[in-house]
Amino acid sequence: MEYISTRGKVGSIGFIDAFMMGLANDGGLLIPKQIPQIPIETLQTWSKLGYTELVYEIFTYFTNDEIPQEDLKQLIADSYSTFRHPEVTPITKLSDELYLLELFHGPTFAFKDVALQFMGQLYSYVAKKKGVRINILGATSGDTGASAIEGVRGKDGIKICILHPHGKVSKVQELQMTTVQDDNVLNLSVDGNFDDCQRIIKELFANLDFKSANDLAAINSINFIRIMAQIVYYFYAYFQVAGNIGADKVNFSVPTGNFGDIFAGYMAKRMGLPIGKLILATNENNILERFIKEGVYMPGDFRMTYSPSMDIQVASNFERYLYYVLGEDPELIAKLMEQFKVEGEISISSEALAAVQSEFAAHGVLGAECLSTISRVKTETNYLLDPHSACGVAAAQQCAEKGEITISLATAHPAKFNEAIELCGIEQQYPEPIQALFNKEQRQTRIAGDKQAIASAIEAFYRG
Template sequence: MNFISTRGKVRECGFIDTFLMGLGDDGGLMIPETIPAVSRETLAEWEGLSYQDLMLAIFSLYTNGEIPGQDLKELVYESYAGFRSPEVAPLTALNDSLYVLELYHGPTFAFKDVALQFMGNLYAYVARKQNKVINILGATSGDTGAAAISGVRSKEGIQICILHPHGKVSRVQELQMTTVQDDNVLNLSVKGNFDDCQQIIKELFADLEFKTKYHLRAINSINFVRILAQTVYYFYAYFRLPEEARAKGVSFSIPTGNFGNIFSGYLAKKMGLPIDKLILATNENNILQRFVHEGVYMPDKFYSTHSPSMDIQIASNFERYLYYLCGGNANETGQRMERFKSEGKLVFGEAELQQIQKDFAAHSVNGEECLQTIQAYEGRYGYLLDPHSACGIAASEKFSQGEICISLATAHPAKFDEAISLCGIKQTFPQAIEQLFDKPQHQVIVEHSKQDVVEQLEQFYRA
């Protein structure tokens, strides 16, 4: 298994090198040269596997044996030992056709834990085996930062810096990041939105001299290993369905802002998982919905919403999908991304739009619909959704017509009590979250400036 860049200007490399590279050195995103095909016979063999063993089976198709089997097994099992559910990602039936995949049973109560607990352990493993210094640099719209910090805090040989948009994450998200007092953690609160944070990160990774000097590594979904780790739960959810339910056709409804979570589902489908529809759920920052409906990819006005983790205009993982939409033509992909950079939009032709709409359905959920969905499902089923998961449920209602739909619950509602309170619902916080409110915070507020961020990083790395 070789890995290549969507822009075609990075030499073929293996699994570990791809993991360490993060963003491709040519500015593109790393992808497998060929996507492994999983046969029906193999799917049948995988059906009864535990989450951990299923992950091992899927990763074995990509890792080239670069990590000895026993080492990989220990990494996987260690990564999920702290999850509150032994299933890692339990599937809950709300009615005969709608299921919720609960992805929030990790240490920071968000789906990002599923990938980032593993990635933290893998970074520590590589640092130890290769005697490398690893400086993880990432941007977050809320959940990635806390999950990444949780995955690597206090690990030898690793430092982590996370940028988050100042005042634009939930109170619990902010506390989960900034109450960590470990010397290897730096939180930068950037005066801007998530897209501003993400752009600074991309520029720093594109600066190969800076990237090499400080051994920068990626934790965001620009790192392919993050995508691959998330692919596992699509297979797992499918296998947890009753056989008679699978026979009706299975769709997934996915809240997404950076296109990473839904691209993981797209990868699972291309591998051979029999997914009917991939339903893309967004909020008022609906660039991805407009892309699916109109064939135009163009940022619009930025909105702060009840679902702040999806308050994103420019989706990092869009380029991975664009590569496949361009028929695997790296030159065409690179040219289009350069056009987007210079013109601020991409317009797709009729044939491409047909393919896009074959691959995805999409629905933009406004604030009122989001809150109404939370209230309705709490009243109807006694099931409390966080606002991102509510967007997924609302989108599933638009497109599920009798077939089975699995909607992804991406965070525990306690992380977004601002929205839950507006619904007139009083919830009880888990103890781990309740304790956060009494802890001191540690963060540095900076301007939306690459130079300001660089100055903070250089001080941090020299400390």
């Protein structure tokens, strides 16, 4: 497997080089040169594997044998040893037609752990093997930061700086990041929203002199390895559900703001997994819903919602999907992304929109529907959803046809978003690791949403 850029100016590179490059040097996003095609016989064999065994089998399609077999197996074992459930991503049945894929059993109680625990191990592995310095830079709408920090805190040869929007993440999300006292961690609390943080990150990575001088490495889903790790749980979930009910195709409903998690589902489908609809669940920040329904990609006014991890207007992974749906034409993608930068809008043809709608459905879940879904599911099943997972369930119930089987992704533990749970009149018991956060000292630096100020703070930290 070799990797290329969506914008066509990065030649074929290997797995480790793609991992370390993060954002492609031409400003695009790295993707596999060919999407692996999995024969039905292989799918049948995989259906009998445990989670970490399945991780290994899928990863070998992407790693080019650049990591020795036993090293890769050890990296995988170390990555998932911190999860609280033996299945890593277990399935829970809500009804005969609706299942939950629980992705919150990792150390920070969020789906980001599935990819970022592996990426932390891989960064440490590369740093030791190559004797290089690695400075990780990322932005978070809440969960990525905590998961990334947990993956590399205290590790030799690695420093990590995370930007989060000041006052726009949940209290638990903030505490998970800012109570970490390891000296290789810097939290910057940025005046602005997540889109501001993400834009600054991408601009700093696009400055190749700055990137090289500071040994920058990406932890956000601009790094394809995030997508690679998330592909696995689509296969695993399908095998758990279809194996029990004999279904041919299964829908997936995915709460998403940055288009990374649902793009992993799209990749799984392209690889041969029998997926029906990919249902995209958004909140009031519904740029992606509008694209699926109208073929127009244009940010609106930023809204703070009960599901803050989805409070995103500019989805960083959208370019990857655009590349595929518009015929894998890198010159066209480069032109469109430059147009978007200047005009703030992309529109696709009716033919392309038909292709989009053949694969995706979408529903924007407003605040009242989100809270009512939490209350209703708790009353009917005694299962407590976090607000992001509630958006996924609401979208599944809106978009799936009667008789279809849908797996909805439960992306976070409800304890991370008690602000929304309290509004439903529900009192929950915090898991002990989360309860303990409230008694710890915080360490963060508030900073203006200015690229130069942030660049200066980053350089001082990385070189200190």
